[in-house]
Amino acid sequence: MTIVPMGNRVLLQKDEAVEKTAGGLLLAASAKEESTMATVVAVGPEAPEELKVGDRVIYSKFAGESFDVDGKDCLLLEAKDILALVK
Numbered sequence: 165m166t167i168v169p170m171g172n173r174v175l176l177q178k179d180e181a182v183e184k185t186a187g188g189l190l191l192a193a194s195a196k197e198e199s200t201m202a203t204v205v206a207v208g209p210e211a212p213e214e215l216k217v218g219d220r221v222i223y224s225k226f227a228g229e230s231f232d233v234d235g236k237d238c239l240l241l242e243a244k245d246i247l248a249l250v251k
Contacts, residue, residue, distance in 0.1 A: 165233055169208035169240060174215060176202035176223065178230075178237045200225050201250065202239060211243045220250040 169175050179199040204219045215221075228241025 167206060167233060167238075167240070169206050169211070171208050172210040172212075172243045173208045173240055174204060174211055174243050174246065175206040176221065176228075176239045176241070177205050178202045178239055205238065208243075214249070215243060215246065221246045222248045222250060 167175055179201045201220060201222055204215060204217055204221060206217060207215050223239070223241060224245045224247060227245035228239045230237070230239050232238070
């Protein structure tokens with residue numbers, strides 16, 4: 165399935181939830197915190213030029229619409245909800 169974002173929207177593929185603490189302890193499924201980092205999969209025609217497919221970004225925790233695309237956890241949100249590029 166191909167999804168093409170409209171306007172200034174961006175399609176992200178979410179990172180997996182954190183399974184270990186920094187100290188190496190495994191977390192139970194109920195204690196896992198959802199990551200707010202993702203990879204840009206597609207950008208709309210009005211999205212900022214600095215956003216490109218393949219970029220890693222940090223996004224606002226409660227932004228956008230979450231859904232499943234070909235078994236991958238994706239998020240469609242407005243470019244303004246992207247907080248930073250990860251380099």
